[in-house]
Amino acid sequence: MTARIIDGKEVAAKLRATLAARIATLPFAPGLRVVRVGDDPASGVYVRNKDKAAKTAGFDSATLQLPESTSEAELLALVEQLNNDPAVDGILVQLPLPKQINAQRVLETIDPAKDVDGFHAVNAGRLATGQKGLVPCTPKGVMHLLAEAGTSLAGARAVVLGRSNIVGKPMAALLLAADATVTVVHSRTRDLAAECRRAEVLIAAVGKPEMVKGDWIAEGATVIDVGINRLPDGRLVGDVAFNEAIGHAGAITPVPGGVGPMTIACLLENTLEAALGRRGVAG
Numbered sequence: 410m411t412a413r414i415i416d417g418k419e420v421a422a423k424l425r426a427t428l429a430a431r432i433a434t435l436p437f438a439p440g441l442r443v444v445r446v447g448d449d450p451a452s453g454v455y456v457r458n459k460d461k462a463a464k465t466a467g468f469d470s471a472t473l474q475l476p477e478s479t480s481e482a483e484l485l486a487l488v489e490q491l492n493n494d495p496a497v498d499g500i501l502v503q504l505p506l507p508k509q510i511n512a513q514r515v516l517e518t519i520d521p522a523k524d525v526d527g528f529h530a531v532n533a534g535r536l537a538t539g540q541k542g543l544v545p546c547t548p549k550g551v552m553h554l555l556a557e558a559g560t561s562l563a564g565a566r567a568v569v570l571g572r573s574n575i576v577g578k579p580m581a582a583l584l585l586a587a588d589a590t591v592t593v594v595h596s597r598t599r600d601l602a603a604e605c606r607r608a609e610v611l612i613a614a615v616g617k618p619e620m621v622k623g624d625w626i627a628e629g630a631t632v633i634d635v636g637i638n639r640l641p642d643g644r645l646v647g648d649v650a651f652n653e654a655i656g657h658a659g660a661i662t663p664v665p666g667g668v669g670p671m672t673i674a675c676l677l678e679n680t681l682e683a684a685l686g687r688r689g690v691a692g
């Protein structure tokens with residue numbers, strides 16, 4: 410079997426176009442503020458891409474750049490100011506933050522109604538208990554890709570490789586809400602390969618280059634590769650050995666061009682949802 414490639418760039422472009430069309434009908438532009446502290450070069454690329462995509466889709470988007478030496482108190486004061494600004498619908502504080510700042514404290518200070526990353530404990534709790542809230546962008550993007558791939562989830566055996574707060578845990582909650590039978594596996598799991606081989610839907614989110622080998626994948630499985638790893642030779646690869654996996658999977662996302670573009674598109678979707686939610690309009 411040769412796997413069908415799930416084109417994240419195409420799905421993301423379609424979602425951004427749908428959002429732009431919806432925004433064009435609104436009497437206001439939803440406001441997004443991205444806060445960047447210091448000048449981590451990888452963050453710079455992300456932040457510019459977010460800003461460009463947001464502006465193109467019709468959002469009122471701005472990046473607030475603070476110096477590396479910013480204190481936690483200064484950053485908390487800025488977050489409070491954005492919480493109280495009626496023109497701001499979504500707040501994203503780019504991670505990682507400099508070491509003098511407690512990132513958890515900053516994330517917990519963001520108004521949950523403006524928490525477009527979905528990282529606040531209130532939003533994580535809503536997701537865990539099946540209530541409506543803002544959902545982390547990457548796992549939300551994965552759910553869009555599974556829908557586009559036509560993967561049926563009800564009753565399916567889904568395996569999530571990785572247990573981070575940003576991807577693994579919310580991913581498992583979303584799959585469970587879609588009636589999948591979900592297993593979360595991680596670095597301490599015995600016989601990872603055997604657990605992955607049972608998956609009809611495999612989500613890899615561990616950040617280990619090409620860790621998932623071809624023979625870890627059941628024939629015909631849908632494989633979503635969340636990993637983006639840069640090798641010493643400069644190549645970008647996922648957590649899945651793509652060239653081996655395409656001989657086993659039924660459908661698979663590439664890296665780059667799979668999950669990555671969906672994360673930004675879902676950030677915009679969350680910002681629109683937050684804007685409508687704050688004004689009491691259903692999405």
Ligand code: GUN
Nearest residue numbers: 501502503504505526546
């Ligand atoms: N750094 C890398 N990805 C992300 C993200 O999705 N959200 C935030 N806040 N920081 C990041």
